Amino acid sequence: MKQLLSPTLLLLILFLLCTTTYGQSLAPAAAPSGPTDIDVILGKAGKFTTFIGLLKSTQMDSQINSELQKKSNPGFTIFAPTDSAFADLKTGTLNSYTDEQKAALTKFHVLHSFLTISQFQTVSNPLHTEAAANTEEFPLNVIGNGTQVNITTGLVNTTVDSTVYSDGQLAVYEISQVLLAQGILRPQAPAPAPLPAKPKKATPLNSHAPSTSTTVSVDSSGATGTLHYAPLVVSIGVAVITLMHLN
Secondary structure, eight states: OHHHHHHHHHHHHHHHHHHHHHHHHHSOOOOOSSSOOHHHHHHHHTSOHHHHHHHHHTTHHHHHHHHHTSTTOOOEEEEEEOHHHHHTSOTTHHHHSOHHHHHHHHHTTEESSOOOTGGGGTOOSSOOOSSOSOTTTSOOEEEEETTEEEEEOSSOEEEEEEEEEESSSEEEEEESSOOOOHHHHSOOOOOOOOOOOOOOOOOOTTSSSOOHHHHHHHHHHHHHHHHHHHHHHHHHHHHHHHHHHHO
16 A cells, blocks of 8 residues: 555656646746836847937937826837847938937837737828827828738838737837838928017107297297387387477
8 A cells, every 4th residue: 555655646746746837837927027117128128229219318218108107198109110220221310310300200109009919900090109290291000910010101111020018008019110201301490580670760850849940940030020120110200209399
């Protein structure tokens, strides 16, 4: 009896060990501790250095991380170009962009809603990106067909190569080309120059007070006439009185 129990116990122990190991392999990976950080997620992938730099320089990473902490936030979907994708651009392209163009480029890769691969089959195109609500300047069409996702902007055609991260609130997809749009490439219109100040209307000299020269001229004319004839009238009067006394 003792010999029968030993092999049985041994098999039971082996069975338990195998079951425990198999069960552990099926368990989901532990979620990363702490709040979601887009820079950390892309950094762990190891091939998005240039895109991380754009997110930081435009402060888009802070905006995304901050919004993800809000329970009412609809989430984000990010199309992340690899370093190789940026290397394929014409030499000096990024350095030639203004800060406004870099911000528009970065935001054009971000959707303010969480979308899974399967949901790309039913989305309404063109999609609104964080770059602008103007889909004529920033058109983004994403079409899903099973596991295949095609992206077109009118200037670039590419596909989603893989899912970098997805947690139900943030989805990050790897793409092999940088998404460009006319709204990014077109030079920004300069601010209109301020209109020149209207010159002040010259005030006429006689607008507030009567002209001194005119008044003096009129008054002087009358006074001169009276003074001129006064001696003559006196002389005639004296002559008349004299003649009356002589008669």
